[in-house]
Amino acid sequence: xxxxxxxxxxxxxxxxxxxxxxxxxxxxxxxxxxxxxxxxxxxxxxxxxxxxxxxxxxxxxxxxxxxxxxxxxxxxxxxxxxxxxxxxxxxxxxxxxxxxxxxxxxxxxxxxxxxxxxxxxxxxxxxxxxxxxxxxxxxxxxxxxxxxxxxxxxxxxxxxxxxxxxxxxxxxxxxxxxxxxxxxxxxxxxxxxxxxxxxxxxxxxxxxxxxxxxxxxxxxxxxxxxxxxxxxxxxxxxxxxxxxxxxxxxxxxxxxxxxxxxxxxxxxxxxxxxxxxxxxxxxxxxxxxxxxxxxxxxxxxxxxxxxxxxxxxxxxxxxxxxxxxxxxxxxxxxxxxxxxxxxxxxxxxxxxxxxx
Numbered sequence: 001x002x003x004x005x006x007x008x009x010x011x012x013x014x015x016x017x018x019x020x021x022x023x024x025x026x027x028x029x030x031x032x033x034x035x036x037x038x039x040x041x042x043x044x045x046x047x048x049x050x051x052x053x054x055x056x057x058x059x060x061x062x063x064x065x066x067x068x069x070x071x072x073x074x075x076x077x078x079x080x081x082x083x084x085x086x087x088x089x090x091x092x093x094x095x096x097x098x099x100x101x102x103x104x105x106x107x108x109x110x111x112x113x114x115x116x117x118x119x120x121x122x123x124x125x126x127x128x129x130x131x132x133x134x135x136x137x138x139x140x141x142x143x144x145x146x147x148x149x150x151x152x153x154x155x156x157x158x159x160x161x162x163x164x165x166x167x168x169x170x171x172x173x174x175x176x177x178x179x180x181x182x183x184x185x186x187x188x189x190x191x192x193x194x195x196x197x198x199x200x201x202x203x204x205x206x207x208x209x210x211x212x213x214x215x216x217x218x219x220x221x222x223x224x225x226x227x228x229x230x231x232x233x234x235x236x237x238x239x240x241x242x243x244x245x246x247x248x249x250x251x252x253x254x255x256x257x258x259x260x261x262x263x264x265x266x267x268x269x270x271x272x273x274x275x276x277x278x279x280x281x282x283x284x285x286x287x288x289x290x291x292x293x294x295x296x297x298x299x300x301x302x303x304x305x306x307x308x309x310x311x312x313x314x315x316x317x318x319x320x321x322x323x324x325x326x327x328x329x330x331x332x333x334x335x336x337x338x339x340x341x342x343x344x345x346x347x348x349x350x351x352x353x354x355x356x
């Protein structure tokens with residue numbers, strides 16, 4: 001168990017690391033950020049920082065010697081980086097969780113092994129394999145790279161008129177999976193935390209709305225039945241236990257069907273604090289960022305109780321230019337990430353309205 005004054009190492013210098021470091025400070029814990037050169041807003045709020053490539057083994061060893069535990073803000077941590085650090089210092093969540101969630105094929109098979117439903121899928125390693133996969137899965141369907149895809153990147157829709165060779169080129173002719181297209185009613189997610197002792201707390205299910213493949217808005221309560229709320233939280237508990245997970249993670253779902261036929265299909269697992277949980281800053285008794293710090297520090301988990309009806313919206317690109325009017329609005333929780341450059345499609349901050 002960490003004690004006040006101890007230091008947590010965080011891989012990655014973006015907004016998630018920034019908000020973790022801000023959550024650690026009131027608990028008396030310090031953070032050391034390790035990230036390559038670039039726009040790293042987490043550096044501004046951390047006690048220590050190391051600017052070095054993830055492949056720099058000497059820098060990693062020095063980083064490990066300065067911290068009590070290492071965590072990360074993104075799931076695509078290089079395998080060698082995790083291997084080096086885990087030999088020197090506890091890494092939480094564990095590298096098994098990274099290995100499972102970094103590869104969509106491994107992840108889908110893992111989810112099925114837990115008895116949960118996922119959209120039908122086929123591995124694709126060649127253009128010929130894509131033709132065979134489309135023959136079985138059908139059209140429409142979605143071709144996704146097995147690794148390094150986020151916010152719609154690394155994906156190609158396979159429509160009735162799609163040229164498969166062009167789709168294969170579009171994703172870079174890299175190992176992929178073909179997923180059946182799900183005509184879903186809505187997308188939802190559950191953010192949960194699991195402690196070193198296996199205790200689990202789950203936040204209420206959030207309903208997510210996307211624009212241009214980027215999360216635009218999260219609202220709570222989600223428009224789902226009590227049965228699906230229970231099922232979503234149970235799915236998160238099963239996944240966390242199967243991964244021996246420690247920390248905060250999110251499970252994203254499609255809600256398909258209606259009435260008695262309504263069901264949840266797992267879309268993906270995010271082994272980290274998650275954009276759809278940003279509402280917890282100001283909207284829950286314990287934010288997801290404090291919850292993650294508590295979990296990896298070996299502390300008791302906090303209450304996930306929601307404080308009202310929630311509307312969280314991302315500030316994307318030039319949206320953040322309206323900061324003056326936003327901070328003037330009574331009761332609005334405004335979080336700006338301190339990024340040096342605003343670009344279209346870039347998450348610059350978020351706002352949360354809590355209605356009691």
